[in-house]
Amino acid sequence: MxxxxxxxxxxxxxxxxxxxxxxxxxxxxxxxxxxxxxxxxxxxxxxxxxxxxxxxxxxxxxxxxxxxxxxxxxxxxxxxxxxxxxxxxxxxxxxxxxxxxxxxxxxxxxxxxxxxxxxxxxxxxxxxxxxxxxxxxxxxxxGYWDAADMIIQYLEGQGSLEGKKIAFLHLDHPFGKEPLPILEMHSADKGFELVPIPVGLKEMQNQSAQWLQVRRERPDYVVMWGWGAMNAGAITEAVKTKFPMENMVGVWWSGHDADLAIVGDKGKGYKSISWSFxxxxxxxxxxxxxxxxxxxxxxxxxxxxxxxxxxxxxxxxxxxxxxxxxxxxxxxxxxxxxxxxxxxxxxxxxxxxxxxxxxxxxxxxxxxxxxxxxxxxxGGWMLEWDGEKFVKVSDHLMPNVDGYKALVAEKAAEYAEANAPWSVNEACDG
Structure with a gap:
């Protein structure tokens, strides 16, 4: 009132x-x-x-x-x-x-x-x-750490990640490097090998070198942190190299319909975490x-x-x-x-x-x-490309924020110290 x-x-x-x-x-x-x-x-x-x-x-x-x-x-x-x-x-x-x-x-x-x-x-x-x-x-x-955590949760739900290998195909840009702390933390905790594969801004449309490395590494999964032209380039190469699309998962910016429409049915099984639908x-x-x-x-x-x-x-x-x-x-x-x-x-x-x-x-x-x-x-949902569109293939997923709460506090404190004097909200008791 x-x-x-x-x-x-x-x-x-x-x-x-x-x-x-x-x-x-x-x-x-x-x-x-x-x-x-x-x-x-x-x-x-x-x-x-x-x-x-x-x-x-x-x-x-x-x-x-x-x-x-x-x-x-x-x-x-x-x-x-x-x-x-x-x-x-x-x-x-x-x-x-x-x-x-x-x-x-x-x-x-x-x-x-x-x-x-x-x-x-x-x-x-x-x-x-x-x-x-x-x-x-x-x-x-x-946030990106939430996305990385939910992706790993989802993959672990398909079976233990102990001894598995996950290739991290990412744009060589601040955006692409954001999830690394969480992926590295989970790699140590869950026993999988993380293989970062950066894609330069000039390589987005021609990722032959990166996918040669994927073929050489033979990862169990590819997690993609792509954007713009990188998405279409990666998905096209994945199809060309016959990488099993059901084992490829992208961040929410790598789940763009138009990129998958390029390969159509051949992209079936590709997944993307998403907080929107x-x-x-x-x-x-x-x-x-x-x-x-x-x-x-x-x-x-x-x-x-x-x-x-x-x-x-x-x-x-x-x-x-x-x-x-x-x-x-x-x-x-x-x-x-x-x-x-x-x-x-x-x-x-x-x-x-x-x-x-x-x-x-x-x-x-x-x-x-x-x-x-x-x-x-x-939180969000895991979406999957069915050959024509993205559909939900999971229940509502939630990130385990408590698992990286200390890391958030550590990195926030580092940022404030590096940019001192840095004003914080003293009235916030949370």
Whole structure:
């Protein structure tokens, strides 16, 4: 009732000052990458994000009655361009969406000074889950260490990993190196041999050397941390070398429908861990069609909209919208600022009921953030390519965060010390 009254008062004030309200907006720029070697994955993600927010603008007048301005600043996935975009938009933005682990790592040291929250759903620096140390950064709803842990859990569920060999095919980039601490920890604990196989940015489309090594090593499994053109290159080589696809598992950025469609039935069995799932029957899809697609305001198409990445883009914008909504209720104003959004992002409670209320049925697991937990621990599902599309082949999986809690604390402390003086959220007792 308190929050309702606050918003009612804010709405009344806005109504009395209609001219001023018309000029208001929630500025949530996106550091997009629709060009460059990662464009194939960037485009559906950006389209899903944009369409969800466009739907809110058309259906609801924005969030809390304030329109959302989600303009894109093109980075081409370049860290240098990403930092330029950040500097360009930071004066009026209420959030930073870096869309690259490299850009995230460059922007992260600036957060305590600029006081603009980073929203990096499912990517970025894994210890950002420690909200007390990284009070302005959110890798909601699941991080890379969560992904690595769930993949190993799933593989172990197929049989003991003792004495097995796992090849880790990864982009030779900060993104590709993120899961190594967890994979190395599990290698020591579970007795399997980890064989890292890096793929350089210039080798993404021609991985003959890497797959020669795979053939030579004869691993029991290949875990792939790929992105953009690397995914299609790896999957094509795996088929060509007749690697058993059922023994190949990717991170959620390596589960892109278009990459598997290239090989079709030959890709059957390939798997990808995921914290999102496309559901064309979800009510939100009908609203997007009605308010955005039918109005001619979408850059997407029917095939793309059925895919994992478009649906994930929708979920990402829904997470942002929930953070904004929580902040509006708490502070009694629809026109929130970056500091208020920081509070909102660490007070998201995405229950099954709320997911249904938002029309996101089956598209994301429940999760809840807090001042100490900036990830929310949604867990995810193992998806498998059936020759035409990705389907769920597991129950809801959850990472064993307690197993690497000490590592999170250690790496967060190292980061704070290396970037001293580093401000932490002393009010957070978690």
């Amino acid at each position: 308190k929050h309702f009254t606050k918003l009612a008062i804010a709405a009344a004030v806005a109504g009395m000052t209609a001219g001023a309200a018309m000029a208001q907006e929630l500025y949530t720029p996106n550091l997009a990458y629709r060009t460059g070697p990662f464009a194939a994955t960037g485009i559906p993600l950006m389209n899903g994000q944009a369409d969800y927010l466009a739907m809110l603008n058309a259906r609801d007048g924005g969030i809390g009655g304030v329109p959302i301005n989600a303009e894109e600043c093109e980075t081409g996935y370049s860290t240098e361009k990403g930092v330029e975009c950040y500097e360009k938009v930071k004066s009026t933005a209420i959030v930073t969406q870096p869309w690259s682990t490299g850009i995230t790592l460059q922007v992260l040291p600036k957060t305590n000074v600029d006081e603009i929250p980073i929203l990096a759903p499912g990517y970025g620096f894994s210890p950002m889950m420690d909200g007390k140390t990284f009070q302005w950064a959110y890798n909601t709803p699941a 496309p559901n064309m029957d979800a009510p939100v899809m009908a609203d997007i069609k009605k308010y955005v697609v039918d109005a001619g305001n979408s850059k997407s198409n029917e095939t793309e909209m059925q895919g994992v990445f478009y649906g994930r883009g929708i979920v990402i914008s829904a997470i942002l919208a929930e953070g904004i909504h929580a902040a509006q209720e708490e502070f009694g104003t629809a026109q929130i600022d970056a500091k208020q959004l920081r509070w909102g992002l660490e007070n998201i409670d995405m229950t099954e009921e709320r997911i249904a209320e938002l029309g996101l049925d089956g598209m994301v697991p429940p999760f809840k953030t807090s001042c100490s937990d900036h990830t929310g621990r949604s």
